[in-house]
Amino acid sequence: MTPNVQTMPMAKALNAGLRKALGDDPKVLLMGEDIGPLGGVxxxxxxxxxxxGPNRVMDTPLAESGIIGTAIGLAMGGYRPVCEIQFDGFIFPGFDQITSQLAKMTNRHEGQVAMPIVIRVPYGGHIGAVEHHQESPEAYFAHTPGLRVVSPSTPHDAYWMIQEAIASDDPVMFFEPKSRYWPKGEVNLDSHDAPLHSSAVVREGTEITLVGHGAMMSVLLASAELAAEEGTSVEVIDLRSLSPIDYAPIVASVQKTGRLVVAAEAPGSFSVSSEIAATVTERAFYSLEAPVLRVSAFDAPFPPAKLETTYLPDADRVLEAVDRAMAY
Amino acid sequence: MSITAATVQLLSPEGQLVESDASAEYLPYIDALSDDQLREFYRQMVVVRRFDVEATNLQKQGELGLWVPSIGQEGAQVGSAFAARPQDHIFPSYREHAVARIRGVDLIGVIGLLRGTTHGGWNPADAGNFHLYTLVIGSHTLHATGRAMAMTLDGTTATGDPDTDAAVMTYFGDGSTSQGDVSEAFVFAASYKAPVVFFLQNNHWAISVPVSTQSRTPLYLRSGGFGIPGIQIDGNDVLASFAVTKRNLDEARGGDGPRLIEALTYRMGPHTTSDDPVKYRLGTEVAHWQTRDPISRYETWLRSRGEGDLFFSDVAEEAEDFAADIRRRTLSLGTPSIDKMFDFVYTEPHAPLAAQKQWLTEYDASFGSDA
Structure with missing residues (x-):
């Protein structure tokens, strides 16, 4: 049987994944603001x-804490809510319900109550948006025990990862790189590639390893291409999962290349990148030829849109870090 | 905030049935109760008050890190708890010890929370659908609303059969009405017409802050703007609490949507054993509420109906036995296994956490068996 491969943008792949999940399990519910007739922003x-129908795809009142809090009650009643948070910066009214309630609920019940809730969050910059519409808050959630945090970077990964996230009996924060919603890619509608929490080597190389997630992946792949033109062989790894992080491919890669640059759109201090730098240093210290370097946004609030290309890491900033690492 | 003409009261502080339009409406709910059921109200109030005293003593003796007494609120809790049906779900705050016991929770579970042996203490599915205590003020009112929405989606409510139709009741306090989550719970409950009764115990104090700081208007009026009917009761009147809650739960389970009950009661003790109410409230206020005690007025009424000394001495003895049993079992609650720290964070395998548990196990073992 030939695989059912179609070309579509991530937005359509997510739509197809949600449709499949709704069709496969009558307990799956979508909840969010403007997700009904409008189809979400x-x-x-x-x-x-x-x-x-409106009982399966629910337009909710405009209240993020209310969405998460009632989703917890619905999950206690046997449902599998998939909540859409309209924009990254709007998740904080729901932060208390996510971190103090949702993340701890199974633990408080000593495993007797599962919390199969997915919280979808469009995140990141590069869309020229106003304040609170371009942030990358994933580290807050990766720091919180009890949550799982993932972020696809391609239409195909988005398609299978959203279904795996919905199938998980644990709460999953599902960060969708909104600047990657519209570029098209091939989606194999029959394939579930890997476990939800698996990183992937997306370009093989021998001299330095680049690691990132979400929208940063297209920047890293472009950087690798440019570096190759200048004679540097770059391996690129897509994290896909931020909590837990699948370190095996990263450590194996660093043991091969001896150099690691971690890039993300979020501010660098206390970030996912910092966590990876620390862990790789612990696990592959004798393989490292250079310090692990981070390429990140600055520790400043996300600036007005006209400054976002300066604030966010681009291929030039990644290559500057590659050059520094290669100089050791 | 005090009793007004709008407050439903069936039993006066002097222990006499009240003649009023409201009582004429609600007394039939009381008339339908058997003598045994009426005795049970008293028994639960007395046993739980004795439990509270014992737990307070255990805290003072260093056996609990903290205690959260419910003394003074037994009438509101016992009446409303007996109004719920087995299929209902209850979402408490953290002071609903009487409700917990009536729903079937072994109160040693509550003791464990305060002794530091658990963050849960019971499985709601095995304890009358009485959910875990929630310490973040008001958060659980949203969980209650979501659980009620699930009943609507399931079709297990509003079928017209009150014996099987389900509803949710959630307990919260005057302080929590200021939390955004409570207002959001009102919004969601009204929007989805969820079968949930919001049972507000206005005990007049949020630790040291009086209810007048939370609200300048009676709290039972708060929900009206959300489209949720509200009613105020004398919360120290166990009969009013039972009758009004029964009516409102039946309305919710019948498909009429959410309801708010404000029970005017009083926290006779401190917020917790760490609190010092002398610093912020007058002894005269406490003395006033002492005259409105839920148990003494109910005892007066039961005696006026012919209940004899033997019953009251039996209940007192049962309360002593219960307290002694709690004390004995409290002292045997030891440190839980490290499994409890690691094994329930996720339901599905989580490699980094499993590795940390393995590390701790090996680290502990490295000290040898004498460690």
Whole structure:
């Protein structure tokens, strides 16, 4: 049987993954602001309410804590809510319910109550947006025990990862790189590639390893191409999962290349990148030829849109770090 | 905030049935109760008050890190708890010891929370659908609302059969009405017409802050703007608490949507054993509420109906036995296994956490068996 491979943008792949999850399990519910007739502000849920009805695809009141808090109650009642937070910066009204309630609920019940809740969060910059619409808050959640945190970077990964996240009996923060919603890619509609929490080598190389996630992956792959033109062989790894992090491919890569640069759109201090730098230093110290370097946004609030290309790491900043690492 | 003409009261502080339009409406709920059921109200109030005294003593003796007494609020809790049906779900705050016991929670579970042996203490599915205590003020009112929304989606409510239709009741306090989550719970409950009764115990104090700082208007009026009918009761009147809660739960389970009950009661003790109410409230206020005690007025009424000394001495003895049993079992609550720290963070395997548990196990073992 030939695989069912279609070319589509991540937005459509997520829509297809959500449709499949809704169709496969009557306990799956979508909840969020404007996700019904409008299909969400990014149209990820387009057509789903028409297909599954307003009890399965629920336009909620405009209150993030209310969305997460009632999702917890629905999960206690046997449902599998998938909550859409409209933009990254709007997750904080729900932060208490996520970190103090959702993340701890199974632990407080000593495993007798599961919390199969997915919280979808469009995140990141590069769309020229206003304040609170371009942030990368994933580290807050990766820092919180009890949550799982993932972020796809391609349409295909988005398609299978959203289904795996919904199938998980643990709460999953699902960060969607909104600047990557529209570029198209091939999606194998029959394939579930890997476990949800697996990183992937997306370009093989021998001299230095680049690690990132989400929208940063396209920057890293472009950087690797530019570095290759200048004679440097770069390996690129897509984290896909931020909590837990699948370190085996990263450590194996660093043992081969001896050099690591970690890049992300978030501010660098106390970041996912910092965590990776620390862990790789612990696990592959004798393989390292250079210090692990971070390429990140600055420790300043996300600036007005006209400054975002200066604030966010680009290929030039990644290559500057590659050059510094190669100089050791 | 005190009793007004709008407050439903069936039993006066003097222990006499009240003649009023409201009582005429609600007394039939009391008339339908058997003598045994009426005795049970008293028994639960007395046993739980004795439990509270014992737990307070255990804290003062260093056996509990903290205690959260419910003394003074037994009427509101016992009446409302007996109004719920087995299929209902209860989402408490953290002072609902009487409700917990009536729903079937072994109160040693509550003791464990304060002794530091657990963050949970019971499985709601095995304890009358009485959910875990929630310490963050008001957060659980949203969980209650979501659980009620699940009943609507399941079709296990509003079928017209009150014996099987389910509802949710959530307990919260006057302080929590200021939390955004409570307002959001009102919004969601009204929007989805969720079968949830919000049972507000206005005990007049949020630690040291009086209810007048939380609200300048009676709190039972708060929900009206959300489209949720509110009613105020004398919370120290166990009969009013039972009758009004029963009516409101039946309305919610019948598909009429959410309801708010404000029970005017009083926290006779401190917020917790770490608190010092002498610093912020007057002894005269406490003395006033002493005259409105839920147990003494109910005892007066039961005696006026012919209940004899033997019953009251039996209950007192049962309360002593219960307290002694709690003390004995408290002292045997030891340090939990490290499994409890690691094994329930996730339901599915989590490699980094498993590695940390393995490390700790080996680290502990490195000290040898004498460690």
């Amino acid at each position: 990014f149209r990820i849920t387009e057509g789903l309410q028409a297909e599954f």
